[in-house]
Amino acid sequence: MKLWTSPWVSCLVILILCFGSECGTVRRSKRELVRIREAKATIPGACATRLPRGKRSLPGLERRVPRQRRRSSQAEENSPDRGKAVYFTGRGDQLRLKPGVEIPRGNFTLEMWIKPEGGQRSPTVIAGLYDKCFYASSDRGWLLGIQAVSEHGNRDPRFFFSLKTDRAHKVTSIHSNARYGPNQWAHVAVTYDGVYMKLFVNGAQVGVSREQSGDVFSHLTKKCKVLMIGGNALNHNYRGAVERVGLWRQARGQRQIIRDMQGHEDPQDLPQLVIRETFDHPGRKWLTVKDGNFPQPEEGGGGRLGFLGGVGVVNSEGILDTTLDPPSCGQTVCDNVQVIKNYNNLWNFRRPKKVRYRVINVWDDLRIKPTVSDHQISLQHQQLNDAFSPYNISWELSVHNVTNSSLRNRLILANCDISKVGDDACDPECNHPLTGYDAGDCMSGYRSRCPEHKQGNGVCDPECNWENFFYDLGDCCNPNVTDVTKTCFNRSSPHKAYLDVKEVKEILNLDGSTHLNVFFANSSDEDLVGVATWPWDKEALTHLGGIVLNPSFYGTFGHTDTMVHEIGHSLGLYHVFRGISEIDSCNDACLETEPSMETGDLCADTNPTPKFKGCHDPEPGNETCGGRHFTHTPFNNYMSYADDACTDSFTLNQVARMHCYLDLIYQTWQPASKPPPVPMPPQVVEQHHNSITLEWFPPISGHFYDRDVGSVCDKCTEGRVLLQYASNSSSPRPCAPSGHWSPREAE
Numbered sequence: 001m002k003l004w005t006s007p008w009v010s011c012l013v014i015l016i017l018c019f020g021s022e023c024g025t026v027r028r029s030k031r032e033l034v035r036i037r038e039a040k041a042t043i044p045g046a047c048a049t050r051l052p053r054g055k056r057s058l059p060g061l062e063r064r065v066p067r068q069r070r071r072s073s074q075a076e077e078n079s080p081d082r083g084k085a086v087y088f089t090g091r092g093d094q095l096r097l098k099p100g101v102e103i104p105r106g107n108f109t110l111e112m113w114i115k116p117e118g119g120q121r122s123p124t125v126i127a128g129l130y131d132k133c134f135y136a137s138s139d140r141g142w143l144l145g146i147q148a149v150s151e152h153g154n155r156d157p158r159f160f161f162s163l164k165t166d167r168a169h170k171v172t173s174i175h176s177n178a179r180y181g182p183n184q185w186a187h188v189a190v191t192y193d194g195v196y197m198k199l200f201v202n203g204a205q206v207g208v209s210r211e212q213s214g215d216v217f218s219h220l221t222k223k224c225k226v227l228m229i230g231g232n233a234l235n236h237n238y239r240g241a242v243e244r245v246g247l248w249r250q251a252r253g254q255r256q257i258i259r260d261m262q263g264h265e266d267p268q269d270l271p272q273l274v275i276r277e278t279f280d281h282p283g284r285k286w287l288t289v290k291d292g293n294f295p296q297p298e299e300g301g302g303g304r305l306g307f308l309g310g311v312g313v314v315n316s317e318g319i320l321d322t323t324l325d326p327p328s329c330g331q332t333v334c335d336n337v338q339v340i341k342n343y344n345n346l347w348n349f350r351r352p353k354k355v356r357y358r359v360i361n362v363w364d365d366l367r368i369k370p371t372v373s374d375h376q377i378s379l380q381h382q383q384l385n386d387a388f389s390p391y392n393i394s395w396e397l398s399v400h401n402v403t404n405s406s407l408r409n410r411l412i413l414a415n416c417d418i419s420k421v422g423d424d425a426c427d428p429e430c431n432h433p434l435t436g437y438d439a440g441d442c443m444s445g446y447r448s449r450c451p452e453h454k455q456g457n458g459v460c461d462p463e464c465n466w467e468n469f470f471y472d473l474g475d476c477c478n479p480n481v482t483d484v485t486k487t488c489f490n491r492s493s494p495h496k497a498y499l500d501v502k503e504v505k506e507i508l509n510l511d512g513s514t515h516l517n518v519f520f521a522n523s524s525d526e527d528l529v530g531v532a533t534w535p536w537d538k539e540a541l542t543h544l545g546g547i548v549l550n551p552s553f554y555g556t557f558g559h560t561d562t563m564v565h566e567i568g569h570s571l572g573l574y575h576v577f578r579g580i581s582e583i584d585s586c587n588d589a590c591l592e593t594e595p596s597m598e599t600g601d602l603c604a605d606t607n608p609t610p611k612f613k614g615c616h617d618p619e620p621g622n623e624t625c626g627g628r629h630f631t632h633t634p635f636n637n638y639m640s641y642a643d644d645a646c647t648d649s650f651t652l653n654q655v656a657r658m659h660c661y662l663d664l665i666y667q668t669w670q671p672a673s674k675p676p677p678v679p680m681p682p683q684v685v686e687q688h689h690n691s692i693t694l695e696w697f698p699p700i701s702g703h704f705y706d707r708d709v710g711s712v713c714d715k716c717t718e719g720r721v722l723l724q725y726a727s728n729s730s731s732p733r734p735c736a737p738s739g740h741w742s743p744r745e746a747e
């Protein structure tokens with residue numbers, strides 16, 4: 001059905017915040033047959049914490065914050081001196097602070113609300129302090145602006161804060177952690193306290209440096225300093241709105257900045273305030289540049305009322321909130337209900353995907369004893385593809401052979417962190433004869449006697465091989481006197497008889513971005529059959545990612561579904577019993593009472609079930625959060641704990657999740673790299689009597705498909721804006737007798 005002839009539609013491409021789990025949690029799932037042991041422990045040197053399953057990791061939480069912090073907070077809207085937003089055109093409406101105002105020489109804070117348009121040049125200066133006397137050192141002072149971080153074209157533009165004190169030899173620049181959102185209001189603040197320079201966006205500290213020190217300038221050069229907003233003399237001008245600029249002679253702390261952002265003003269702070277510009281009378285404190293004008297009030301600024309268009313939430317500026325939040329029990333955009341429904345309902349999201357995996361087979365130096373046989377590899381490969389091919393996922397095998405007796409002959413502990421060996425607490429996952437029973441930790445009460453003459457006598461004496469005798473004064477870790485692969489229990493010795501999986505992965509150092517790597521661990525713990533890395537783990541695409549399998553449960557009859565199960569975890573699937581048996585408390589956001597895409601395993605087509613190994617519904621038991629009878633439970637599902645004879649399928653929701661994570665995280669494991677899909681249809685964000693504005697969601701990965709530099713913007717108009725025009729559109733609403741449809745009907 002035709003709509004009116006040529007309505008224009010502007011394409012506003014809104015960028016999404018980073019999805020990466022920069023500060024992600026390290027979580028390991030395993031298909032243990034007996035017990036779950038996932039103690040809380042801090043991984044040294046990383047900001048990662050091991051959390052019990054069912055608990056959310058940080059990235060999901062962090063990503064939800066910006067929406068709450070959007071400008072529309074009550075305090076801000078009601079603040080009497082909120083002032084008005086002015087619009088800088090980028091052409092001759094920059095402002096210079098009048099000479100009478102004393103610009104802070106030392107500590108300072110500059111903060112403001114801004115709504116930058118897309119397609120700014122790099123760099124763009126929003127505000128800056130310049131030196132008009134010393135042309136040779138024109139970079140003295142500081143700048144707040146927008147700069148492309150990528151070297152190719154104008155990609156990945158971010159807010160930056162740069163500073164060069166009069167004494168410094170070079171400039172220091174810090175950038176925000178993610179690209180800016182065009183046409184979205186953001187509160188930006190930069191502070192300097194003589195030691196630290198910091199950049200805050202929407203109240204969050206996103207950059208810090210201590211490269212500069214001391215005052216920004218001295219008394220002597222005071223008269224030379226010029227503060228400008230909206231651009232600079234080099235025409236690096238800013239296009240977009242600015243509101244409520246504050247300049248302080250102190251480095252404000254994060255808490256104060258958040259209060260400023262919310263519009264609260266503490267009268268005690270006011271002596272530190274140099275300027276609070278609300279743009280009601282800009283001519284009082286500011287001068288225009290030569291032949292320039294004052295920036296005009298923003299057209300329709302703040303007054304525009306948005307409306308809901310489908311799933312996206314449109315804010316008061318008529319701009320979609322394109323951050324697709326996961327439910328509180330989820331982690332990423334692939335846990336968003338609407339996204340997964342689209343993957344579920346639209347076949348083209350689930351088009352066949354071929355994925356590479358690599359089996360790491362370690363041999364002894366004589367090449368006699370592989371970790372897994374060719375027969376195992378081929379049988380498992382066949383079974384793997386049989387399991388996944390009905391769901392349009394196929395696996396491409398490669399085998400990486402490593403010849404290394406020292407690795408082959410050592411015990412590899414799949415789930416024991418090496419730092420726990422000999423830490424004076426018995427850790428069952430580290431308890432094995434070849435670790436000397438957790439270096440004695442699991443032998444409490446056992447006291448061996450070691451005659452002094454045997455210590456360090458060049459023979460490894462088992463009765464002396466304990467930590468308190470320094471492992472027989474080194475005898476038992478000396479490869480010249482003993483078979484260290486049997487006797488060396490000292491975790492700090494390079495000859496120790498065991499390794500943890502992380503050490504093995506470090507030694508092998510195999511790229512995790514090209515293949516799903518499959519490692520083997522001859523675990524101490526016969527119960528442990530596999531460990532996987534979640535797609536949101538920060539290791540997922542590194543040499544520390546991949547899955548770890550017990551070779552006895554790999555390519556052996558009746559045990560081939562273990563790998564299917566572990567790969568399910570790698571592709572973002574939880575255990576079907578997560579919502580009942582892997583929750584922290586009955587208040588846990590993941591508790592699954594009814595099948596739901598927002599709780600438990602985030603799949604509505606797997607009924608809630610407790611952890612259970614049988615091939616039938618579990619008998620009524622004592623569930624902590626209300627004793628219930630679980631019926632039609634998904635015991636046949638690969639993500640249950642039933643054995644191979646029972647498991648045979650994934651559900652449609654699970655398949656949607658796996659395809660989504662393959663698009664979101666694992667593009668590089670697939671030989672045919674495609675542009676990441678856009679998970680949502682465009683939404684109507686604005687309508688006038690003869691036009692509507694649609695907004696497109698960004699691609700699911702947040703990364704736009706790379707084209708050759710230079711060709712990206714050949715369709716752009718001035719100012720790097722891309723316009724798209726619709727020539728026809730349709731509506732399910734009936735046609736009015738006049739034959740004309742209003743935009744209302746095009747929603």
Ligand SMILES: [Ca+2]
Nearest residue numbers: 420423425441
């Ligand atoms: Ca221990």
Ligand SMILES: [Ca+2]
Nearest residue numbers: 454456457459
């Ligand atoms: Ca000895």
Ligand SMILES: [Ca+2]
Nearest residue numbers: 600603606607
């Ligand atoms: Ca479920």
Ligand SMILES: [Zn+2]
Nearest residue numbers: 029030031575
């Ligand atoms: Zn599992």
